Amino acid sequence: MNKKIICTQCPKGCVLTIDLQNNQIISITGNECPKGQDYANSEIKNPVRTFTSTVITQGLSLRMLPVKTDKPIPKQKLLEAINQVKKIRVCQPIKVNDIIAKNFLDLDVNLIATRNITS
Amino acid sequence: MIKKDLVIVGGGPAGMAAAICAYEQGVKDILLIERDQYLGGILNQCVHTGFGLDYFKQSLSGPEYAERFIAKIKTIPQIEISLQSFVVNLSSDKQLTYLKPGSLNQIQAKALIMATGCREKTREMINIPGTRPAGIFSAGLAQKLINIEGLLPGKKVIVVGSGDIGLIMARRFFLEGAEVKAVVEIQTKCQGLIRNQVQCIEDFNIPFFCSHKITKINGNKRVEKVSVVKVDGDFKPIKESQFDLECDTVLLAVGLIPENELIEMAGAKINKSTNAPVSEKLNKTTISGLFVCGNAYKVYDLVDTVCRDSETAGEQAAEYLKGIK
Ligand SMILES: Cc1cc2nc3c(=O)[nH]c(=O)nc-3n(C[C@H](O)[C@H](O)[C@H](O)COP(=O)(O)OP(=O)(O)OC[C@H]3O[C@@H](n4cnc5c(N)ncnc54)[C@H](O)[C@@H]3O)c2cc1C
Numbered sequence: 431m432n433k434k435i436i437c438t439q440c441p442k443g444c445v446l447t448i449d450l451q452n453n454q455i456i457s458i459t460g461n462e463c464p465k466g467q468d469y470a471n472s473e474i475k476n477p478v479r480t481f482t483s484t485v486i487t488q489g490l491s492l493r494m495l496p497v498k499t500d501k502p503i504p505k506q507k508l509l510e511a512i513n514q515v516k517k518i519r520v521c522q523p524i525k526v527n528d529i530i531a532k533n534f535l536d537l538d539v540n541l542i543a544t545r546n547i548t549s
Numbered sequence: 550m551i552k553k554d555l556v557i558v559g560g561g562p563a564g565m566a567a568a569i570c571a572y573e574q575g576v577k578d579i580l581l582i583e584r585d586q587y588l589g590g591i592l593n594q595c596v597h598t599g600f601g602l603d604y605f606k607q608s609l610s611g612p613e614y615a616e617r618f619i620a621k622i623k624t625i626p627q628i629e630i631s632l633q634s635f636v637v638n639l640s641s642d643k644q645l646t647y648l649k650p651g652s653l654n655q656i657q658a659k660a661l662i663m664a665t666g667c668r669e670k671t672r673e674m675i676n677i678p679g680t681r682p683a684g685i686f687s688a689g690l691a692q693k694l695i696n697i698e699g700l701l702p703g704k705k706v707i708v709v710g711s712g713d714i715g716l717i718m719a720r721r722f723f724l725e726g727a728e729v730k731a732v733v734e735i736q737t738k739c740q741g742l743i744r745n746q747v748q749c750i751e752d753f754n755i756p757f758f759c760s761h762k763i764t765k766i767n768g769n770k771r772v773e774k775v776s777v778v779k780v781d782g783d784f785k786p787i788k789e790s791q792f793d794l795e796c797d798t799v800l801l802a803v804g805l806i807p808e809n810e811l812i813e814m815a816g817a818k819i820n821k822s823t824n825a826p827v828s829e830k831l832n833k834t835t836i837s838g839l840f841v842c843g844n845a846y847k848v849y850d851l852v853d854t855v856c857r858d859s860e861t862a863g864e865q866a867a868e869y870l871k872g873i874k
Contacts, residue, residue: 436743496596545612
C-alpha cells in the first residue's frame with residue numbers, strides 16, 4: 431500500500447510516498463532532505479500533532495484564551511487533551527507563552543497561551 | 550476637519566504590516582482604523598497553528614502571529630490606533646466618515662490604504678435550494694462563535710467545501726465533541742493543503758465526499774437533513790446516487806469575497822466578478838493615492854504573503870506622499 435503525506439517539517443512541504451506492507455515501512459521517497467525520512471517514520475510509528483484549543487476565562491477582557499502545546503503530542507491523546515482543557519479556568523491576566531498547564535497530561539509538554547489577555 | 554498624511558482602514562495583518570512599513574519609510578502621521586475592539590483581524594479566531602512558517606520561520610497560531618505585529622505597532626507613537634471605529638463612507642477626495650461609540654467622525658487623508666479583508670460567500674451565492682431553517686452558518690462565523698465566544702453552534706455537522714477553512718472547522722467541531730457527518734466537495738479532490746487533509750480529516754476518519762454536492766437543505770425550525778448527490782465531470786447531478794444525511798448544522802466554506810464597497814463608493818473601479826479592485830499593479834486602484842492591500846486586494850492563501858505584499862503598500866503610500874509634498 432502506498433501512503434502519501436506532506437512533510438510538515440519546513441515550508442517546502444515535500445510530498446512523501448511511503449510504501450507500507452503490514453504496517454512495516456518498505457521505502458520512503460519524495461523527501462528532499464533527511465528530515466522527511468524522520469517525519470515519515472514518526473507518522474507511521476507514533477504520529478504526533480501540536481494540540482490547539484481554547485480555555486474558558488473568568489472576569490477577563492476576553493471570554494476565551496487560545497492555547498497550544500509547546501511540543502507536539504501523540505495523535506491518540508488529542509481527545510483526552512480536549513477533555514482536560516475543558517476543565518481549566520483562567521482568572522488572571524495572561525501573556526503569550528505563559529504556561530496554563532505544566533506537564534500537560536503527563537506528556538512532558540506544557541500547555542501555553544497564544545494570546546495576551548488583560549483584566 | 551482633522552487631517553492625516555496616511556489613513557489605513559482595517560487592523561488585520563495587512564493593515565498593521567502596511568502601517569509599520571509606511572512609518573519605516575518616513576511617514577510620521579498615520580491613523581489606523583479598526584472596527585473591532587482589538588487589532589489582529591481574522592487571525593484572532595484562527596487558533597490553530599501553521600501561520601508564519603515563511604515570515605517568522607515558526608509555526609504560530611493566528612493570535613500569536615497577530616500579537617507580534619501588535620507588539621511592534623504599539624512601540625510606534627506616530628501610528629495612532631482607533632478601535633471600535635467603523636468606516637461607513639469614503640469620498641473620491643479621500644475623506645472618510647467613521648462611527649465610534651457615541652460619535653460620528655470625519656477625517657481628510659492625503660493617502661489611503663484599505664485593508665478591509667474578505668467576507669464569506671453565502672448560501673444564496675451557491676444556490677442551495679430547500680427551506681430556510683436555523684443552523685446554516687458560514688465556516689468563519691462558526692469559527693468565531695467557538696474560538697472567540699465559546700459557543701458550539703451545532704452537534705451534527707455537514708461541512709460544504711474542502712478549502713482550508715472547511716477542513717480546519719471539521720476538525721474543530723470533531724474535537725469539541727460534535728459529530729462531523731461529512732465534508733462535501735464538488736471538485737474531484739480536496740481543495741485545502743494536504744497537511745490539513747491529513748490532520749483534519751483523515752486523522753479522525755471524517756467521511757469525505759468529493760465530486761458530490763448538496764442539492765437540498767431540509768428542516769422546519771432547525772436543519773434536519775441535507776440531500777447529497779454525486780456529480781459527473783460537468784458538475785451535473787447523477788440522480789440515482791442521491792442520499793440523505795441527518796444533521797442539525799450546515800457549515801458553508803465555499804470561498805471568500807474581497808470587501809471593497811468603500812472604494813467603490815469613492816468611485817474606484819471594481820471587477821464585478823471577483824469584487825477586487827481593477828488594478829494595473831500590486832495594491833493600486835484607479836484612484837491615485839488610494840491603495841488596497843491584503844485580502845481586500847485579492848484572496849490570499851497565506852498570511853505571510855499578505856504581510857509581504859502589504860508592506861509594499863506601505864512603501865507605495867510613502868512614495869506617493871513624497872511626490873505630492
Ligand atoms: C476563516 C479563515 C481561516 C484562515 N486560516 C488560515 C491559515 O490557517 N493559514 C494562513 O496562512 N492563512 C489563513 N487564513 C488567511 C489569513 O488569515 C488571511 O489571509 C489574513 O488574515 C488576511 O489579512 P487581512 O488583514 O487582509 O484581512 P483581515 O484579517 O480580515 O483583516 C481585515 C480587518 O479590517 C477590518 N475592517 C473591515 N472593514 C472595516 C471598516 N469598514 N471599518 C473598519 N475596519 C474594518 C476588520 O474588522 C478586520 O480586522 C484564513 C482566513 C480565514 C478567513
